[in-house]
Amino acid sequence: MILSTLTALTYRQQQLLSYIETTMAELGYPPTLYEMAKAMGDITVKGVKDHLRALEKKGYLRCQPGKRRAVEILQGRLFRGEGIPVVGRVAAGMPVLAVENIEGTLPLDPKFAGGGRQFALRVRGDSMTGVGIFEGDYIIVRQQETADSGDIVVALLGDEATVKIFRKKGRAVFLEAANPAYPDIPLKQQTPLPKILGRVVGLYRTIK
């Protein structure tokens, strides 16, 4: 997302790009050349095509020759993505991302949080306020089964998912809260054995 390395656009090119972006944001698919021509004040489709060619040359979009409505925006204020599935409850023995567990989508591009296989959870409780994770926050979790000491992880304890700091001290492995009111949880004395579901890589909060 580096704007400064792209060639500047003329007024008309910017106008066309903006129209395409607005249509795509609104409908989810690009306009046809004819629709663009109408929107640009009744110019011809040839005129539009020449602008598209210039925009393509400058790196803003890509057209598939011959294909209808096949305009891909490469640079601009639009983004698209699959969002991050919000998991409602996690049951032992079931894949986290099973359809039954999904209760919605966090409309954020997973690539912004580093990509990989991700899910989101709503935080319950105040055990992690010391590191700025509050009740009601969405945490974004990259699925992985191992962690380094100091990582914030989501672990499955019995049938309960919990967010804590993963710590290794010598041979001891435990989960540490970021709130002194909560004691450390050793990982090796639980039955069934706890399982790391992933590492926390991002957070979203709606304020007030």
Next chain:
Amino acid sequence: MILSTLTALTYRQQQLLSYIETTMAELGYPPTLYEMAKAMGDITVKGVKDHLRALEKKGYLRCQPGKRRAVEILQGRLFRGEGIPVVGRVAAGMPVLAVENIEGTLPLDPKFAGGGRQFALRVRGDSMTGVGIFEGDYIIVRQQETADSGDIVVALLGDEATVKIFRKKGRAVFLEAANPAYPDIPLKQQTPLPKILGRVVGLYRTIK
């Protein structure tokens, strides 16, 4: 985004929807019926069309009759949007959202943070850690020029944008930090007069 009120899909319908979503996430535009037919294991376009009709009837998508590649997803894991412009610096006398100030886009759907006219800023400093706003966080700001007491606002002091809690006590109006190391800033004794740029409505953080 309420999944439970939608009619359940058959396996094949879900498969088609998933293919459409994946293509749109990847390319930014929908596949043609022919492409869908290929992807579904070489069935006919008529077969695909019947599935699309069922998906439309169930509320998952909408097709424009006769238009090429005009499939709009209404429900699913896909989202689209214009993102939230990230403002790099704010200069007095200039609109916040002037093109020159924009240094990128936060790929989050603005509607998720309540909509309205929004911009994002990167937080510098630690004056708001008491409310879980940390250095490096993106805060999402809805543009407005007034605030209620207790709102977290972005205000322009001279040429510097600052994030604080807006407080009204009797006739006194000031900006309060959420960190005791920072003193209150009275609003009525500044030259030039400070200006509220907006209210903080959301926060995003990448972790580690």
Next chain:
DNA sequence: GAATATACTACACATAAGTATAGTATGTCA
């Protein structure tokens, strides 16, 4: 002047891509 970029016009052509017709087969429910 020539070359290039930008911003268009007019029109005919070409084809990518959806629609329609007429089905078959299987499963479920009243």
Next chain:
DNA sequence: TGACATACTATACTTATGTGTAGTATATTC
């Protein structure tokens, strides 16, 4: 059984939509 839903087949037709040709006009640079 009949009605409806689902999941397809085959084929011809129709048209929405991009491409190509041949330009004009203006501005800038060498």
